[in-house]
Amino acid sequence: MSEPSTTPDTRPVRVRMAPSPTGPLHIGTARTSLYNYLFARHVGGTYVLRIEDTDQARSTAEYESDIIDNLHWLGITWDEGPQVAGGDDRGEDGPYRQSQRWDLYALEAQRLLDAGLAYHCWCTPDELDEVRRQQERDHQPPRYNGRCLNLTDADRAALEAEGRKPALRFRVPAEKVTFDDLIRGEVEFDNSLLGDFVIVRADGVPLYHFVVVVDDEAMLISHVIRGEDHLSNTPKHIALIRALGYTEPRFGHIPLILNSDRSKMSKRKSQTAITAYREQGYLPEAMVNFLAFLGWSPGTEEEIFTLEELAARFDIGHVHKAGAIFDQDRLDYLNGVYIRHLTDEQLALRLRPFLPSALDDSSVLRVVPLVKERLVRLADAVELVAFLTETDDEVASRYDPEQLVPKGRSAADAARALELAVAVLSPLTDDDFAADVLESRCRNAAEEAGWKPGDFFRPLRVAVTGRTVSPPLFGSMELLGRDRTLARLEAALRRLGALEGSPA
RNA sequence: GCCCCCAUCGUCUAGAGGCCUAGGACGCCACCCUUUCAAGGUGGAGAUCACCGGUUCGAAUCCGGUUGGGGGCACCA
Numbered sequence: 018m019s020e021p022s023t024t025p026d027t028r029p030v031r032v033r034m035a036p037s038p039t040g041p042l043h044i045g046t047a048r049t050s051l052y053n054y055l056f057a058r059h060v061g062g063t064y065v066l067r068i069e070d071t072d073q074a075r076s077t078a079e080y081e082s083d084i085i086d087n088l089h090w091l092g093i094t095w096d097e098g099p100q101v102a103g104g105d106d107r108g109e110d111g112p113y114r115q116s117q118r119w120d121l122y123a124l125e126a127q128r129l130l131d132a133g134l135a136y137h138c139w140c141t142p143d144e145l146d147e148v149r150r151q152q153e154r155d156h157q158p159p160r161y162n163g164r165c166l167n168l169t170d171a172d173r174a175a176l177e178a179e180g181r182k183p184a185l186r187f188r189v190p191a192e193k194v195t196f197d198d199l200i201r202g203e204v205e206f207d208n209s210l211l212g213d214f215v216i217v218r219a220d221g222v223p224l225y226h227f228v229v230v231v232d233d234e235a236m237l238i239s240h241v242i243r244g245e246d247h248l249s250n251t252p253k254h255i256a257l258i259r260a261l262g263y264t265e266p267r268f269g270h271i272p273l274i275l276n277s278d279r280s281k282m283s284k285r286k287s288q289t290a291i292t293a294y295r296e297q298g299y300l301p302e303a304m305v306n307f308l309a310f311l312g313w314s315p316g317t318e319e320e321i322f323t324l325e326e327l328a329a330r331f332d333i334g335h336v337h338k339a340g341a342i343f344d345q346d347r348l349d350y351l352n353g354v355y356i357r358h359l360t361d362e363q364l365a366l367r368l369r370p371f372l373p374s375a376l377d378d379s380s381v382l383r384v385v386p387l388v389k390e391r392l393v394r395l396a397d398a399v400e401l402v403a404f405l406t407e408t409d410d411e412v413a414s415r416y417d418p419e420q421l422v423p424k425g426r427s428a429a430d431a432a433r434a435l436e437l438a439v440a441v442l443s444p445l446t447d448d449d450f451a452a453d454v455l456e457s458r459c460r461n462a463a464e465e466a467g468w469k470p471g472d473f474f475r476p477l478r479v480a481v482t483g484r485t486v487s488p489p490l491f492g493s494m495e496l497l498g499r500d501r502t503l504a505r506l507e508a509a510l511r512r513l514g515a516l517e518g519s520p521a
Numbered sequence: 522g523c524c525c526c527c528a529u530c531g532u533c534u535a536g537a538g539g540c541c542u543a544g545g546a547c548g549c550c551a552c553c554c555u556u557u558c559a560a561g562g563u564g565g566a567g568a569u570c571a572c573c574g575g576u577u578c579g580a581a582u583c584c585g586g587u588u589g590g591g592g593g594c595a596c597c598a
Contacts, residue, residue, distance in 0.1 A: 037598045072597060142596070149595090158523040159594060184596050201526070210524060211594080218596040225598050249525055249593035272527080272591095279590060307533090310546095314534055318545045337527095337534085340591065344532050347547045357560075390560040401558090456556085463556095474556040486558045 028239040028264065030062025034088075034095070035229065035243075037069040038080035041290040042087040044343065045244060045274050045282055048308045052271055053242050054093045055309070055331035065236055066098030068114040071228055076116070087291040091301045092324045097236075110236040115228055118235075122223040125231050125261060126185055126216060134260045135216060137183035138165040139176045160212020161186065185217035187227070187257060194252040199240070199269030200336050206252035214253060230254050234263040242269040242333070245340070246281065269333055272312045273340040282343055294348075298371055298395025303352040311341040321354065349393045356392050361385045371395050375406045383496060387488035404482035405496060413508045415483035421509060423472040431476040432513040437462045438477050439506050442499075450499040452491040459491070480509030 034050040036042070057064040066088070070076035085100050095101060097108025106113060129135035138161075140148075149159045165186070168176075176183070191209035198204050216227035223231075233241060248270045258265050276286040283289065294304060305324050315322075315330045322330070356364065365382040372381055388401045404412060422431040441458040442450075463473035478490050481502055487493055494502045 035598090039598070069598065075597075138596085140596095145596085153522065156522045160523095186596095198526095204525075206525070214594095215596050220596080222596080224596070229598090244592095245526070246592055247598095252525095270526085275591080277532090281592070310533065312533095316535070318535070320534090320546060339527050341534090342532060344547070347533060350547055353560085388559095391558065393559095459556090469556095471556055478557060482557095484557090488558085490556055 028237055028266075030057065030060050030239050031065060031237050032057045032062060032240050032242055033065040033067050033233070033236060033238050035067045035069045035232075036084050037072070037075075038077060038084060039072060039075040040080055040284075041083040041292050043289045044287075044291060044308070045289070046084075047087070047091060047291050047304075048274060048311060049242070049244055049271060050088060050093055051091070051305060051308050052313070052331075052333075052336070054095075055328050056240065056242060056333055058328035059331045062239070063097065064095045065108065065110070065238070066095040066113060067232060067236065068099060068116075069225065069229070070114055070116045071222060071225065073116065073222070083292060087295065090295060091291070091305055115232065118228075118232065119223070121235060122217075122228055122231055123221075126223065126227070129187065129216070129260060130185065132260075133188075135185050135187050136166055136213075137173070138186045138213075138215065139168075139181055139183050140165060158210050158212070160210070161214065163213060166213070182219040182221075184215045184219045186213040187216045187260070189213050189253070189256050190260075194255050196251060196255060196265070196268055198248075199242070199267055199333050200272075201248070201270060201338060204248070204251075206249070208252050208256055211253065211256075216257075226250060226253050227257065230257040230261065230263065233266060234258070234261070238266050240267045240269060242271065245270045245273050269336075272337050274311055275340045275342045277342055279340065279342065281340075287343055296396070298367075298392075298397065299348065299352050300355045300367070300395075303348065303355040306355075307348045307351050311343070312337045321351075353393050356395070357389060359389075361389070364389060368395055368398050371398060372402065373399075373406050376402070380405070380496070384488075387492045387496070391488065401488055404484065404487065404493065407483065409501060409504050409508060412481075412483035412505055413512065416479065416509055416512045418513070420479045420485050421476050421513060423475040426472060428513050432510055433466070434463075434468065434473050434476050435480060435506050435510045435513070437466060439503060439510070442506070443503055445499060447499045450495060450502070452489075452495045455491040455494050476509065477506065480506050 032053045034046075034053050036046050036050070054064055056062070066085075068081055068084075070081070081099075088095075089100075089103055097110065098113040099106050101107040112118060126135065130137075140161075145161070148162050148164075152159045165183075166188070189208050189211045193205060193207050195203060195205045214226065215224055217223045232238075251268055251270075255265060274282040276282050278286065280286070288294070291304070295301075302323065305327070306320075306322055309322065309327050309331075310320065313331070313336045316335060359367065361382065364385050365378070368381055368385065369378070372384075376384070384398075384402050384405070388398050391401060392398055418428060422428050438459060441462045442455065445454065445458075459473070459477070460470055463470050466473070474490055475485075478487055479485060481487075481490070481494055481497065497505075
């Protein structure tokens, strides 16, 4: 087994995140980005963002924007790459989109070809498929059989004459490869099991395993921190690094985020797009805190950390080896914690985009104290305050005698409670219509009627909000205002009256 | 199939040979508070540290094997 020609650790710390814009920012990519960010910030290194868009057929500008926007949303910033700090591309080693770096790849591919370390391959997909199937039948590792390695010049000329374009295959040295993973320690692979792999497609497009190695060298990356799904690909990269005479970076493979069935987290089984969580009103602070703890902990019992605190504490050596299931309940809990930590003004600002524009800014601010302790996600506020923007008729259409009437009471009882409420509230002016006044009047009325407050309030709540679950009743009435509150109480009363008039 | 990685309550985790009759948090259950729902408070159930062997005076922690799970093996990334 051969040793790398250059020692790692001689470079200043530079890490990179290399998302592929073939889909919206994925939870797993976000977490890998976060760990790279924390690692870089912890040691004062440089963080590079590189867009891996060699697969032009699947990459789109929309996905690239989604990835960049959501990374920004999470608070993750990079020193070099596209839209640094939300502005222009910046950095000395750009461009930072692989689709703009093809000259470099072509040059490096030619070097390998000239040195005899790579060769043209004319095999068709069908032929390769057949070989693979045969190998499976023979219980052999599926790998390229080296057919085009032994072509004569005449063979080659004949194939070229047919007008066929060759792919370029890397000639993998049959040797054992060892590396010291930052998280897993010493790992050994036998590259003789690998088979020569394609590094440039027949149409001239360079492939991932090749470009990742070329770019990491060109961008002087010192530590490659990525998902465990790349662990088995690392020996390929190391073989390429050696063939090209590059410096071998340190590798660190972080555990995967898992579906509840412990398979790699996927769109099929989980919600994987960061955007989706953002749209439901998860806070970026909660998301970051949650993601950081999926595979890492500071080794104490503290669990609420800001991004800055995480960067100060983060230690790659404490990252777990085993995968972690994405636990929605825990995310929900953390999100609630972060929502409650916000000031009313901050929460109002965050809630603004989720609430209807019919609710003006000052109303949003007034609504905050009523909903703050009840929110898991920001979007939950929509249903909680819907009674404010719904018309009286819309609310009335929700009235259901089952809900209007408290357990163990009759419709007549419920009507009586509504009548009493109207009686004690209607004398109030609009200015006097404040929660504490409303509450004391209604409590007195309940007491005089011999009702438990909870039972008495039930028909009022349903009348005013159209729902059995609502923000605190009297604060809700205050926000609604005198006239609308009374109109709804009376509408509910009519509903109950109609009920009594009809046969049970 | 081949190669590699992994293994502490349902889940996220603490644990770096004695501090562990295994701690915290989420979730769950009960009670308290209470105008609904939440939030908050108190308490509880929940892990023979996957299994088997070894090393050691002593192992959740070190070693080997077994089992189970996962990942990778593309002219995708």
